[in-house]
Amino acid sequence: MTSEPRLLPAIVLSAIGCLLASGCADFSRGSASVLPDGGADLSGEVGPPADGAALSFAASVHPLLIAGCRGCHATGQQAGDTQFLLTGDAAADYLVVSPLVDASAPGSSRLLSKINGNGHGGGTVYAAGTPEYQTVLQWIQQGARP
DSSP: OOSHHHHHHHHHHHHHHHHHHHTTTOTTOOSOEEOTTSOEEOSSOOSSOTTOOOOOIIIIIHHHHHHHTTTTSSTTSTTTTSSOOOOSOHHHHHHHHGGGOOTTSGGGOHHHHHHTTTTOTTOOSSOTTSHHHHHHHHHHHTTOOO
16 A cells, blocks of 8 residues: 555645635735835725725725735736736736726625635635725725726
8 A cells, every 4th residue: 555645635735725825815814905115014004095085996906906816816826827817017907907897886896796705716805894895895986996
């Protein structure tokens, strides 16, 4: 008898660990955001501007998608075979995100459904009610400007 059957559980556990470590199935994501320079903002102040200013994709939504989605949704990553691939360039990524947005029915947007974990293989990225989710929702409600 070979030792291969005993290796299978270790291989499966290792694969699951890699997915969790990469962030694709990280169910504990929350309040950290990414600053335009790529650094993390750990101040906890994530979400719409307090003054009610209009949100833009480049300034408000793109950093959230880069932090929460690009770990898997990039060429060569776990979700690199999907149509939702983020490059890190806000203008290019806006073109990828726009088809998932329904400004006439913001709450029904596929983007919100996916980041909330519905039909998303990576699980919940930003749960409904979190500041990040609310930022994306508000951006769509305001017309999903670039």
